[in-house]
Amino acid sequence: MEKMPVFVKIEEYNDVLSLMRTIRKKLDEAKGTLLKIHDLKNEEDHQLEMWQNTLAEVEKKIDFVDHSLNEPQNY
Amino acid sequence: MGWLFGKRKEPRIPLPKAHEVDDSSLRFPNSYSKKIIEPKKIKEAVGFEKPLASLEMPMELEPVMEKTRMPPPLPRVGPVRQVKTEIPQSTKINRDFIETPSLPVPAQIHQGDEHFVKVEMYHHLLGKLEMVHHNIVELDQISKKLERSEYHEDEHFEKMKTAVKSLHDKLLRVDKLLFKG
Numbered sequence: 001m002e003k004m005p006v007f008v009k010i011e012e013y014n015d016v017l018s019l020m021r022t023i024r025k026k027l028d029e030a031k032g033t034l035l036k037i038h039d040l041k042n043e044e045d046h047q048l049e050m051w052q053n054t055l056a057e058v059e060k061k062i063d064f065v066d067h068s069l070n071e072p073q074n075y
Numbered sequence: 076m077g078w079l080f081g082k083r084k085e086p087r088i089p090l091p092k093a094h095e096v097d098d099s100s101l102r103f104p105n106s107y108s109k110k111i112i113e114p115k116k117i118k119e120a121v122g123f124e125k126p127l128a129s130l131e132m133p134m135e136l137e138p139v140m141e142k143t144r145m146p147p148p149l150p151r152v153g154p155v156r157q158v159k160t161e162i163p164q165s166t167k168i169n170r171d172f173i174e175t176p177s178l179p180v181p182a183q184i185h186q187g188d189e190h191f192v193k194v195e196m197y198h199h200l201l202g203k204l205e206m207v208h209h210n211i212v213e214l215d216q217i218s219k220k221l222e223r224s225e226y227h228e229d230e231h232f233e234k235m236k237t238a239v240k241s242l243h244d245k246l247l248r249v250d251k252l253l254f255k256g
Binding site: 005006007008009010013058062065 | 242
């Protein structure tokens with residue numbers, strides 16, 4: 001005997017569809033927010049790199065001043 | 076008195092001769108032994124082995140069949156006209172209710188406001204929703220980790236800002252001391 005298909009009745013089908021539309025909108029919003037966070041993180045990384053370079057420059061200058069003060073005969 | 080005690084006359088009709096009787100028929104049946112009816116005895120009782128002559132077709136029918144003659148051919152009356160017979164509406168078959176097992180059954184059925192989903196599809200949807208639930212729990216855990224990481228990042232950033240401020244103050248002091256005079 002062939003297997004007969006069995007169906008399940010879905011109550012409040014239209015509400016489920018409406019909720020699915022809302023979920024899809026929220027998902028799109030979350031994707032947009034994640035893209036923004038990614039951009040901000042890239043910008044942050046760039047600023048941190050600049051800060052690191054500036055600190056290295058400051059360190060060089062401090063070293064120069066320090067050497068100048070400690071060993072003035074070399075200059 | 077001679078007629079009373081005279082010689083005995085033998086009867087003209089012969090009496091049936093006694094035949095030997097099997098003793099087993101006189102015995103009581105043994106309650107412990109099961110009565111086994113063999114198929115051979117059943118066949119004999121039913122008469123299975125007898126030829127079924129009475130059920131066979133009588134041979135007299137054949138000549139009767141031969142005697143029947145074919146009717147003479149009908150005269151030709153031109154091309155046969157096709158007559159369309161209209162089936163009344165009440166006797167027409169509703170094809171929606173005819174089973175068509177070869178056609179695929181749809182996964183969803185909409186009947187007015189009621190919606191039905193095939194059980195296999197329903198189970199599939201439930202499985203997918205369970206997986207989505209797991210993913211959301213995972214995202215929540217990642218979010219908490221990021222918050223903690225951001226907190227530590229902010230803490231380190233504040234420390235670095237304090238250190239740079241202190242460095243700046245010290246440099247200003249050195250500057251003052253060096254260029255005092």
